Amino acid sequence: MTNTKIRSPVERIALSVSEAAQSMSVSENTLRELIKARPDFPVIQVSQNRRIIPVGPLREWLAREAKTS
Numbered sequence: 461m462t463n464t465k466i467r468s469p470v471e472r473i474a475l476s477v478s479e480a481a482q483s484m485s486v487s488e489n490t491l492r493e494l495i496k497a498r499p500d501f502p503v504i505q506v507s508q509n510r511r512i513i514p515v516g517p518l519r520e521w522l523a524r525e526a527k528t529s
Contacts, residue, residue: 474504474512484522 475483481491495503495511502517 472515474514475518477511477513480513480518 477491477495478488481488484491486494495501500521502514502521504512504514506512
């Protein structure tokens with residue numbers, strides 16, 4: 461009998477630019493332009509070529525934007 465552990469899925473707390481764009485139904489280019497244009501957009505520069513978008517702050521940002529639109 462083998463000892464296999466069943467792993468539960470890890471809760472995602474941050475998304476790549478590609479994943480965030482997909483979840484927002486916009487293109488990566490559109491999201492990159494939004495990141496440049498809006499200093500209040502929640503993005504973390506992890507390295508020179510890597511950015512991540514925290515899920516919680518992204519949801520909050522979207523809710524605020526929906527109220528002002």
